[in-house]
Amino acid sequence: MAKTKKEISWDLSPAPESTGHVTIDKRYDLFIDGKFVSPTTKKYFKTVNPATEEVISEIALAGKKDVDKAVRAARKAYDSTWSKISAAERGKYIYRIARLLQERAREFAVIESLDGGKPIRESRDVDVPLAAAHFFYHAGWSDKLDYAFANTSPTSMGVVGQIIPWNFPLLMAAWKIAPALACGNTVVLKPAETTSLTALKLAELIRDAGVPDGVVNIITGAGETGKELVEHPDVNKIAFTGSTAVGKMIRRSLAGTPKKMTLELGGKAANIVFEDAAIDQAVEGIVNGIYFNQGHVCCAGSRLFVEESVADEVVKKLKHRMNHLIVGDPMDKNTDVGAINSKGQLQTIEKYLKAGEKDGFEMYQSQVAVPKKGYWCKPTLFTNVSQSSIISKEEIFGPVLAMQTFRTIDEVIDKANNTPYGLSAGVWTDKGSKIFNLTSRLQAGVVWANTFNKFDPTSPFGGYKESGFGREGGIHGLSAYLNLQG
Amino acid sequence: MATKKTIPTEGIAVMKTYKIFIGGAFPRTESGRFYPIRDNSEKLIANVCLSSRKDFRNAVVAARKAQSGWAGKTAYNRSQIIYRIAEMLQQKQALFVKEMKELGYTDKRANDEFTAAVDYLVHYAGWCDKYVQVFSAVNPVASSHFNFRVPEPMGVVATFASNHTALLGLLESFIPAICGGNTTVVLASEDLPTCAITMAEVIATSDVPGGTINILTGNRKELLPHFSSHMDVNAFVIWDAETTESIEIGDLASENLKRVRFYSSEDEAVLSPRKITDLQEMKTTWHPIENISGAGSGY
Numbered sequence: 001m002a003k004t005k006k007e008i009s010w011d012l013s014p015a016p017e018s019t020g021h022v023t024i025d026k027r028y029d030l031f032i033d034g035k036f037v038s039p040t041t042k043k044y045f046k047t048v049n050p051a052t053e054e055v056i057s058e059i060a061l062a063g064k065k066d067v068d069k070a071v072r073a074a075r076k077a078y079d080s081t082w083s084k085i086s087a088a089e090r091g092k093y094i095y096r097i098a099r100l101l102q103e104r105a106r107e108f109a110v111i112e113s114l115d116g117g118k119p120i121r122e123s124r125d126v127d128v129p130l131a132a133a134h135f136f137y138h139a140g141w142s143d144k145l146d147y148a149f150a151n152t153s154p155t156s157m158g159v160v161g162q163i164i165p166w167n168f169p170l171l172m173a174a175w176k177i178a179p180a181l182a183c184g185n186t187v188v189l190k191p192a193e194t195t196s197l198t199a200l201k202l203a204e205l206i207r208d209a210g211v212p213d214g215v216v217n218i219i220t221g222a223g224e225t226g227k228e229l230v231e232h233p234d235v236n237k238i239a240f241t242g243s244t245a246v247g248k249m250i251r252r253s254l255a256g257t258p259k260k261m262t263l264e265l266g267g268k269a270a271n272i273v274f275e276d277a278a279i280d281q282a283v284e285g286i287v288n289g290i291y292f293n294q295g296h297v298c299c300a301g302s303r304l305f306v307e308e309s310v311a312d313e314v315v316k317k318l319k320h321r322m323n324h325l326i327v328g329d330p331m332d333k334n335t336d337v338g339a340i341n342s343k344g345q346l347q348t349i350e351k352y353l354k355a356g357e358k359d360g361f362e363m364y365q366s367q368v369a370v371p372k373k374g375y376w377c378k379p380t381l382f383t384n385v386s387q388s389s390i391i392s393k394e395e396i397f398g399p400v401l402a403m404q405t406f407r408t409i410d411e412v413i414d415k416a417n418n419t420p421y422g423l424s425a426g427v428w429t430d431k432g433s434k435i436f437n438l439t440s441r442l443q444a445g446v447v448w449a450n451t452f453n454k455f456d457p458t459s460p461f462g463g464y465k466e467s468g469f470g471r472e473g474g475i476h477g478l479s480a481y482l483n484l485q486g
Numbered sequence: 487m488a489t490k491k492t493i494p495t496e497g498i499a500v501m502k503t504y505k506i507f508i509g510g511a512f513p514r515t516e517s518g519r520f521y522p523i524r525d526n527s528e529k530l531i532a533n534v535c536l537s538s539r540k541d542f543r544n545a546v547v548a549a550r551k552a553q554s555g556w557a558g559k560t561a562y563n564r565s566q567i568i569y570r571i572a573e574m575l576q577q578k579q580a581l582f583v584k585e586m587k588e589l590g591y592t593d594k595r596a597n598d599e600f601t602a603a604v605d606y607l608v609h610y611a612g613w614c615d616k617y618v619q620v621f622s623a624v625n626p627v628a629s630s631h632f633n634f635r636v637p638e639p640m641g642v643v644a645t646f647a648s649n650h651t652a653l654l655g656l657l658e659s660f661i662p663a664i665c666g667g668n669t670t671v672v673l674a675s676e677d678l679p680t681c682a683i684t685m686a687e688v689i690a691t692s693d694v695p696g697g698t699i700n701i702l703t704g705n706r707k708e709l710l711p712h713f714s715s716h717m718d719v720n721a722f723v724i725w726d727a728e729t730t731e732s733i734e735i736g737d738l739a740s741e742n743l744k745r746v747r748f749y750s751s752e753d754e755a756v757l758s759p760r761k762i763t764d765l766q767e768m769k770t771t772w773h774p775i776e777n778i779s780g781a782g783s784g785y
Contacts, residue, residue, distance in 0.1 A: 255740070459770050465720070
């Protein structure tokens with residue numbers, strides 16, 4: 001009797017998140033002085049779902065006059081209400097924002113994934129809860145600032161201009177707005193042009209929380225709008241998260257002005273694996289370090305250094321793990337790697353893939369199918385990369401890992417620090433004394449030992465060298481929004 | 487009994503050549519240039535070095551070389567070395583007062599500034615092993631991780647000392663930096679430079695490792711673009727800047743995102759640990775905490 005050969009499929013069935021409970025308007029205006037107002041430019045730009053290439057909504061383009069209106073509203077709110085109410089009352093408004101965000105968490109997660117392409121599992125479990133936690137943590141600081149900075153009589157700065165990127169749209173808005181408000185400032189925030197929706201939803205929520213008009217203003221647009229905000233003469237401080245190139249431009253344009261600045265810029269983090277590490281955990285850490293959020297992470301562990309004696313084992317296990325990453329529909333709860341945020345970013349990543357191949361490095365991409373429509377990049381690993389190659393020097397901002405091997409601790413520290421960036425680093429070893437040797441010598445603002453890509457509102461985040469200056473989170477992050485005497 | 491021989495002398499004083507201080511040595515400027523410093527009656531006090539871009543670059547190389555060694559010393563050791571500078575300075579009051587008076591100080595002002603300078607050193611010596619405690623934190627993250635934040639030196643700090651004072655302004659420009667494990671390249675007051683070089687002689691005998699503190703004399707305007715744009719300088723401290731200076735510095739310092747700190751002699755508190763932390767990077771470190779039996783643990 002002939003045996004029937006039966007194929008067993010281990011693939012997971014699709015588990016799509018429902019979008020039925022989410023309302024997205026056809027068009028969004030600017031949020032200025034507590035109201036949604038149409039832009040004086042009369043122009044709107046489209047925002048696209050990067051997983052389907054479908055237009056989701058239209059977003060107002062703020063021009064110079066709109067930026068000016070927003071800054072005036074913020075100044076008026078600062079002078080008339082926000083600096084007048086007690087610090088404890090200020091805190092209570094921020095607590096309200098945190099609570100409302102928790103209530104509407106699922107809605108925000110769905111919109112974040114639709115607009116930005118990140119897996120729903122991540123926006124649901126990381127972005128939105130962390131954003132709420134940032135508001136909750138900072139709310140409590142409002143009336144305790146004198147304890148945070150002894151002998152300095154901390155005072156607010158005034159009107160703060162904030163510009164945020166597209167990789168963690170809501171989370172970055174929370175990182176920026178929460179400490180600014182807690183420290184008594186009013187805000188004009190500009191989200192990135194490809195991911196404005198959750199910031200505008202947050203504007204609705206801030207209005208619902210009863211926060212006085214003009215305390216938070218959200219204006220949308222691209223680089224030109226950001227430039228107007230940076231150069232507005234009545235802004236006291238600029239907080240920017242984005243590329244190092246733009247950060248340097250902002251720094252130049254503010255030279256000689258009294259405006260304060262914090263810059264959270266690019267990175268090219270070293271993730272270092274020693275032979276005595278728990279290899280399976282380290283491989284998980286490598287995957288989490290570079291493929292989390294499609295590699296659209298300024299602190300991504302994009303340079304992998306593996307001790308030579310375990311390099312073959314690590315590469316074998318890493319490739320195995322890469323092949324089991326589910327790449328595709330961001331709305332599917334099983335998805336590990338979602339869509340690349342925009343067509344432009346996909347082209348940038350592909351340029352680097354070509355450069356890596358042209359340089360002759362061995363390229364491996366995970367053996368997975370990706371959808372036909374939308375912007376996708378398979379998780380990619382380059383091995384035997386040279387220290388001086390483009391793919392190990394420049395920030396790619398995609399799921400592309402450049403691997404090198406090393407023999408000694410001094411060698412790997414030299415290689416890891418040999419970069420103008422200094423945002424983050426990772427170390428994997430079971431030996432405590434080795435961990436502290438590494439963590440104290442790596443020039444990076446955040447060092448993860450036996451873990452990677454962890455964030456918390458109590459934990460300061462920010463870079464050394466050309467990764468920017470200033471910190472966000474924790475006590476130290478508050479100082480970015482306060483004038484301290486003495 | 488033999489008679490003791492004497493040297494016949496008219497008692498003409500030996501004048502000191504004022505050189506610059508790089509890597510623990512006292513070279514002349516490589517450029518061979520000088521500028522004269524005269525007292526109120528136009529009498530020459532000294533020809534001091536008009537340092538060049540090359541001198542500055544040499545000094546940065548020396549400072550970079552010394553940085554990991556200086557930062558790697560224990561805080562207790564750095565504290566004792568800075569205290570030692572105060573000890574060495576204290577015994578040279580007559581010399582410094584004489585030099586300050588040559589530069590136009592009254593006797594009282596010279597003595598007051600000298601005393602303040604010694605007290606300033608003693609104050610900051612005490613901060614070396616304390617600021618890390620005051621400005622660090624263990625952060626209660628909402629996951630099973632030990633998370634702490636500590637300050638670390640930025641690296642090489644270039645400084646422009648205030649032009650208003652001969653001694654205290656010089657110390658204010660670099661002592662907070664070296665307390666915090668940075669190494670420094672200092673441009674002394676252009677108009678009052680002689681005390682700075684005498685101070686370098688004090689530093690040279692205070693167990694400060696060569697290259698930790700480098701002192702140049704010269705023209706602020708000429709050296710400004712080089713101090714601002716050097717790619718291996720991590721931070722630039724400028725005392726009493728003109729507005730035009732701050733625009734040029736802000737622009738040129740952007741290329742490597744040099745940390746720039748403008749201080750004014752009129753506004754600043756003389757003694758503040760914030761002058762130390764202004765030149766520190768904050769590093770956050772994470773490590774998981776084992777969590778086996780279901781009972782969570784954390785800090």
